Amino acid sequence: MLVLHCPVCGIEGEEADFHCGGEAHLVRPQSHDPENVSDEVLRDYLYLRQNPRGLHCEMWQCTRGCGKWFNAVRDTVTMEFKAFYRMDQKAPDLANFDEGQS
Amino acid sequence: MSGLPHRLPEAALGGRAGRLIDRSQTLSFTFDGKTLTGHPGDTLASALLANGVRVVGRSFKYHRPRGLIGIGSEEPNGLFAIGDGARMEPNIRATQAELYDGLTAQSQNRWPSLDFDVGALNARFSRLFPAGFYYKTFMWPRVFWKHIYEPFIRRAAGLGPPPQDADPDSYEQVHVHCDVLVVGGGVAGIAAAKAAMDAGARVIIADESARFGGITDLEGGTIDDIDPVEWMRATVAELAANERVQVLKRTTVSGHYDHNYAVMMERVADHNPALIAAGAPRHRLWKVRAGEVVLASGAIERPLAFADNDTPGIMLSSAVRGYVARYGVTPGHDAVIITNNDDAYRTAQTLFEAGVNVARIIDTRPDAQGTLVDRVKAFGTRLTFSSGIAGVVREAGGKGLRAIKVAPLRRSGRVGDVETIPCDLVCMSGGWNPAVHLFCHVTGKLDFSEDLASFVPGTTNERLRVVGAANGTFDLPSILKEATAGGHAAAKAAIGKAGRAPKAPTARADSEGPMEPVWFMPAEGAKNEGNKHFLDFQNDVTAADVELAVREGYRSVEHVKRYTTLGMATDQGKTSNINALGIVADALEISIPQVGTTRFRPPYTPISFGAFVGQKRGALFQPIRRTPIQSWHEVNGADYEPVGQWRRPYCFPRASETREQAVIREVLAVRTKVGLLDASTLGKIEVSGPDAGKFLDLMYTNVMSSLKVGRCRYGLLMNDQGFLFDDGVVARLDDDRFLVHTTSGNADHTAAWFELWHQTEWPKLNLFITPVTEQWAQFAIAGPKARQVLQSLDSDLDFSADAFKFMDYQAGHLNGAPVRVFRISFSGELSYEVATPAGRGLALWQAVIDAGTVHGLEPYGTEALHVMRAEKGFIMIGDETDGTVTPLDLGLSWAVSKKKADYVGKRALQTPALQRPDRRQFVGIETDDPTFVLPDGVQAIDGTDASAAEPIGYVSSTYYSPTLDRSIAFALIERGSERMGETVHFPIDDRLVAGKIVDPVFYDKEGERQNV
Amino acid sequence: MSDIAWTGPLAHRDPAASDALDIEIADRSDISVLDLRIGSKDTKARAAASKVLGFDLPTDPRSSASASDVAAYWFSIDQWLIIAPREGLVALEQALAEALGSHRHALTDVSDMRAILRVQGESCRAVLSKCIPIDMYADEIAPGYVRRVTLGEIAAAMICVADDPDVFDLLVFRSYADYAMTWLEEAADAGRSLSLFRPDTPPAV
Incomplete structure (x- = not known):
């Protein structure tokens, strides 16, 4: 049972008080250019996900706090959360990730 | 053996023997039906030892007699069923069971009794039950599996008996x-x-x-x-x-x-x-x-592996010391100590001071020095170094020991000159983990x-x-x-x-010298193979078993564990794991750290199911929700069906009615007079703000932004994969204010869905999402007389046909209660859904009942509702949808906008897979035999050869229709929309039922009745 | 003129005998509740609402503010619950709607949406430790603190009303009131009192 910190309202809570929404920073192709989305691009957006061993950017909702969605960087091996950041903040560079940032 | 008492006198150990017990009080308890006594402060284990009980159980596989070896949670043998009837709990370690007056304890894994156990025959055939025998026997012939092998294994499996009655405790x-x-x-x-x-x-x-x-x-x-x-x-x-x-x-x-x-x-x-x-x-x-x-x-102290080391009376050295000091109990009167470390010398000293004879101290090391050893030497006991136990002289039936055999430990692994030492207690210490x-x-x-x-x-x-x-x-x-x-x-x-x-x-503290690990002590004769050198006492795994596993190629410690079952019993290997690693390391000729350990997993000791369940049983097993009208349903004989966490009335059977009869009566009542249904469970979400319409256009397949104030529109929600997941009526309350209805099961999900898209994809849209499901009680008043019933109430609303058209919304009052009224229909009849703040729901419901009586108004339940919507060809989320069905499959293309540039699911609908003409499509089915109601979910085939055919679809909804007096069904059939009038077959058990593909609207095809 | 009476969410239920419980539990659902939404950066709209209320809308997460018998509770960075006596609802709602008229906002009467259960007594925090997974002994849980939580298996909100002795208001959705009450009554059962972070008799050694 993990512990999360919501970067929107500052609450610290149990995993059960949040809801995980899967991979973060997905770009919905139809939102930008609905007429020019190929089947392959759509397929990747709908079904293809990273499954890294290591750092993973993912979406979480503060369901028992402020109700807002935010993003987090979690190490899928050690289960540590390395960062929590708001939806409007930039995605961290995982290749050069340093806990000091964000 | 000596006939001397096992409870030491108060003066023993300098007056300190039994510091935890209260000798001034006596408790009585039963062990396998026999009444014994003990003192407050005793555990069941110390009390049994005090009463001279040596055999406390029979081992799992070989049914060898077993005694207590430990004093705490590491104990592998002393497992009892404690308590009576529904309170009985099996597999309790006697070392952790505190004695109380009236405690009842039953030994386990023996029949008919501990003393004479038929299962002991297993031991005679032990060569047939080596490690891994589970994987090699009971395989052939296959026909024996169900009726012979399985019942036999079930009877033989497990340790303690499970309780038979419901647990009365909290x-x-x-x-x-x-x-x-x-x-x-x-x-x-x-x-x-x-x-x-x-x-x-x-x-x-x-x-x-x-x-x-x-x-x-x-x-x-x-x-x-x-x-x-x-x-x-x-x-x-x-x-x-x-x-x-x-x-x-x-x-x-x-x-x-x-x-x-x-x-x-x-x-x-x-x-x-x-x-x-x-x-x-x-x-x-x-x-x-x-x-x-x-x-x-x-x-945790380690046992030592020597032949017949499982004989009752062979115990962990620190446990013996603890029984003497804490409970004033000695398990025996002539003790031998076998050790590879200094701690066991403390046990020797304690036994001396308690007046117990220490016949010999056998130390596997060449020598031992220090104050602990010196103190013991001063008592004059004989010490034998560089030696081990080469065998145990057991009593008849193996229920105790008479003597042990000591022999020098040779590097050759063979036994040297053997000396016999009479004793009835062995204190062993192999070191500490x-x-x-x-x-x-x-x-x-x-x-x-x-x-x-x-x-x-x-x-x-x-x-x-x-x-x-x-x-x-x-x-x-x-x-x-x-x-x-x-x-x-x-x-x-x-x-x-x-x-x-x-x-x-x-x-x-006294200093201790170095210890020397010993993983296997050579034995006399055939026993040197190690098949009586026990490692795991609870699962009966020996050194020979572990070596067999390695010989058969199981080199990973995880495989050795599972092949031999070592460490898999209720004690999870607390006294066996490390000793086994020593054997595996020697067999593989590598070091113990190279072997590694198996994975440690919780729980450390067993947890009761009750503790896992906690408060969540009975009324609290799951959160059951109540509508504002629930108490009326309860008083009026509702028969319920679970809808998520709600208990909605399925029907309201009268005195001697069956469910089926009640449903028929309710359908006919609604179609001919008027009925009242509690629809409070449906989701309600207000979406407000200048961009509310724009947002709903992105969520729904329909265009919602064009909905006029005071009007309603039936909408469909797809996920971005193109699959339908919810439907419901959207009403426009005001220019910037929409009220969304969802199905009961999706109320929370849809509100969360809207929030997810608004926050993560379209955050710049100017709107707020306010769930209000529980703010409003809501009921449907449906039937030809619905208007009359509403008009008989005191109201500022005009319900006449011209003033309140089909799909209109109006707000006002009924009998003074604020209401929102939606003229929408799921039954296909003239119908109004009336919402009022939840606190007023019960009283308004009653007022409608009272006003409706003269018109023949009857309450109706979910089943009548489902029948009526099916008669009208309306789909239902969860029946006609299963996560893989698109709106086009359901013939709802009229609701799927082609004008909007983008909305959730639009692009996916255009992919080849969702455009295939052979997709399963929504149709009606009329069985050739109108009295036969198809079972829900049955598969459909073409042709009449059930054994060869592939399914071409299935039945998604099915009822007896009182209105048409025949059976009706919906199905999803490949190319269904092109096959009107064709016959398909449904294999049901050994029959083949024929049905015709028809228009799913069975009744009132023009939709006139809801328009009156 | 209205013969449509208001029924509380626990009207169907017999209350537990008061001496059977370690704490008092009372139904305080007969009250006005407004759900107010204002954009998290919209200081002007907040000021307009604050003027009507007579105090500043609380912007610190999980805090509250009040004046006379009207209180506002922070529920999110853009959401408050305004709680006031039943009689004042219409006037308050109207005044807020007027003041906020030109601003982006949502104002919804949700007076009947929740049941409000008030628990009080010395053992509140120990009893609530059997209901809610958060740290009931945290320093921040002081009068004025409001937090959305899980109670048993349902969503709830907890308001710390007073301490010494503790008084908490628990808000649950109306349909779950019966379940919440059953859970609370079992947790508060005097026969299963739990001593938490209190001086205790030491175990034997």
């Missing part, structure tokens, strides 16, 4: 947070908790036993110049008196999880059934979130200590530190230093500041 779970969780109430845990407390931390300290203090009371020495027991007593009193410290006894920390979450099981009332009568829960599960964890779980289990539950990695010949904690990613024997630190002064520093550091890490590190208490 259980609970508690959540608690602390800065520092200290696991273990021995001297290390006590010192760490004190240091953390003094640093200002909030501390929880828990020990699995009813007493604190661990094993320090048996180790001698002093702390701050006083008896260690006195020091611990005073310190524990300080802890208990402090408001920021929670001291928990009888509480096992059973698991450590991510982010310092721990689960603890407290045995609240097992030791005193009177507490349950007073209302206490039997067990309590603690769910702890700790800032830092200090693990002070101590160490730090109890590292919790350290390894998350990310802890172990190191191997050559000095201890065991594993010690290495690195971990968790905020957890280990102190004391659990960390391989065994001498008292070092333990106190380590624990005090550890407790202080934990507090500091948890709360950020802690003041100066305190000075540890001073201590004096």
Whole structure:
């Protein structure tokens, strides 16, 4: 049972008080250019996900706090959360990730 | 054997024998029906030993007689079913069961009795039951599996009997947070908790036993110049008196999880059934979130592997010492000590001082020095070095021992000259294993200590530190230093500041010399193969079994474990794992750290199902929801169906009606007069703001922004994969205010869905989403007389046909109660849904009932509703949808906008897979036999050869239609829309039922009735 | 003129005998509740609402503010629950709607959406530790604190009304009131009192 910190309202809570929404920073192709989305691009957006061993950017909702969605960087091996950041903040560079940032 | 009593006189051990028992009181208990006595403070184990009981059970596979070997939770043999009837709990370790007056205990895994057990025949055929026999026998012939092998295995499997009746006791779970969780109430845990407390931390300290203090009371020495027991007593009193410290006894920390979450099981009332009568829960599960964890779980003594080492009367040396000192009990009168380390000399000293004859001390090492050994030498006992036990002379039936055979340990592995020593008690010590289990539950990695010949904690990613024997630190002064520093550091890490590190208490203790690991003692004759050298006492796994596994190619320790079942019993290998690793390492000719350990998993000791369930049983098994009208349903005989967490009326059967008859009556009542349905469970969400319409256009397949104020529109929600997941009516309350209805099951999901898209994809849209499902009670008034019923109430609303058209919305009052009225219809009849604030729902419902009586109004339930919508060809989410069905499959293309540039699911609908013409499509089915109602979900085939055909679809909804007096059904059939009038078949058991594909609208095809 | 009476969410239920419980539990659902939404950066709209209320809308997460018998509770960075006596609802709603008229906002009467259960007594925090997984002994849980939580298996909100002795208001959705009450009554049962972070008799050594 993990512990999360919501970067929107500052609450610290149990995993059960949040809801995980899967991979973060997905770009919905139809939102930008609905007429020019190929089947392959759509397929990747709908079904293809990273499954890294290591750092993973993912979406979480503060369901028992402020109700807002935010993003987090979690190490899928050690289960540590390395960062929590708001939806409007930039995605961290995982290749050069340093806990000091964000 | 000698006929002497096992309970030592009060004067023994300098007046200190049995410091935990109260000799002035006597308790009586039964063991396998026989009445025995003990004292308050006894455990069932100490009381049995005091009564001279040696055989406490029969082993799992071979049914060999077994005795107690330990004194704590490591005990593998002394498992009993304790208690009567519904309160009986099997597999309880006698060493942890506190004695109370009237306790009843039954031994396990034996028939007809412990003394004469037919299962012992297994032992004669033991060569047929080596390791892995489960995988090699019971395979052939296949026909025997179900009726012969399985019943046999079921009867033979398991240890204790399960209770037969419902558990009458209650259980609970508690959540608690602390800065520092200290696991273990021995001297290390006590010192760490004190240091953390003094640093200002909030501390929880828990020990699995009813007493604190661990094993320090048996180790001698002093702390701050006083008896260690006195020091611990005073310190524990300080802890208990402090408001920021929670001291928990009888509480096992059973698991450590991510982010310092721990689960603890407290045995609240097992030791005193009177507490349950007073209302206490039997067990309590603690769910702890700790800032830092200090693990002070101590160490467990290792048995030694020699032939017939499972004979009753062969026990762990420190356990014997504990029985003498704590309970004033000696398990035997002529003892032999066999050891590879100095600690066993403490047992020798205790036995001497208690007046028990120590016939010999056998030390596997060439020599032993130091104060512990010198004290024992002064008693004049004979010591034999460089030797081991080569065999045991057992009593008839193996129920005890008469003598042991000692022989020098030769490098050749063969036995030398054997000497026989008469005895009835063997105290064995193979060394000590730090109890590292919790350290390894998350990310802890172990190191191997050559000095201890065991594993010690290495690195971990968790905020957890280990102190004391659990960390391989065994001498008292070092333990106190380590624990005090550890407790202080934990507090500091948890709360950020802690003041100066305190000075540890001073201590004096006897020093101990080095130990020498011995994994296998050679035996006489055939027994040297090792098939009577027991490693796992509970699962009957021997050294020979482990070597067999290695010979058969199982080289990974995880495979050896599963092939032999070593370490898989209820004791989880506490006294067997490391000894087995020694055997595996020797067999593979590698080192023990190269073999490694199997994965440690919670729970450390068994947790009752009751504790896992906690409060969630009976009325609290799941949250059951009540509508504002629920109490009316209850009084008026509703028959319910579960709809998620709601209990909605399925129908309202009258006196002698069946469900089916009630449903027929209700359908006809609605179609011919008027009915009233509680629709409060449907989801309601207000979407408001200048961009509300734009947002709903992105969510729905329809165009919602064009909806006029005061009008309703039926809408469909797809996910972005193009599959339909919800439907419902959207009403426009105002220019900037929409009210969305959802199905009952999707109320919360749809609100969350809207929030997800608004927050993560279109955050710039100007709107708010306010769920209001529970603010409104809502009911449907449906039928030809619906208008008349509403007009008979006192209202500012005009219900006449021109003023209130089909799909209109209006707000006003009924009998003074504020209402929102939606003229929408799921039944196909003239219908109004009336919403009023939930608190007024019950009274308004009653008012409608009263006003409707003269018009023949009847309440109706969900089934009548479902029948009527099916008669009208309306789909239902969850019946016609299953997560793979698109709106086009359901013939709802009229609701799917082609004008909007983008909305959720639009692009997916255009992919080839969702455009295929052979997709399963929504149709009606009329069976050739109108009296036959197709079962829900049956598959459809083309042709009449059920064995060869592939299914082409299935039945998604099916009813008897009172309106049409025949059966009707919906189905999803490949190319269904092109096949109107064709016949398909439904294989049902050994029949083939024929049905025609028809238009799913069975009744009132023009939709005139809802328009009146 | 209205013969449509208001029924509380627990009207169907017999209350537990008061001496059977360690704490008092009372139904305080007969009250006005407004759900107010204002954009998290919209200081002007907040000021307009604050003027009507007579105090500043609380912007610190999990805090509250009040004046006379009207209170506002922070539920999110853009959401408050305004709680006031039943009689004042219409006037308050109207005044707020007027003041907020030109600003982006949502104002919804949700007076009947929740049941409000008030628990009080010395043992509140221990009892609630059997109901809610958060740290009931945290320093931040002081009068004025409001937090959305899980109670048993349902969503709830907890308001710390007073301490010494503790008084908490628990808000649950109306349909779950019966379940919440059953859970609370079992947790508060005097026969299963739990001593948490109190001086205790030490175990034997």
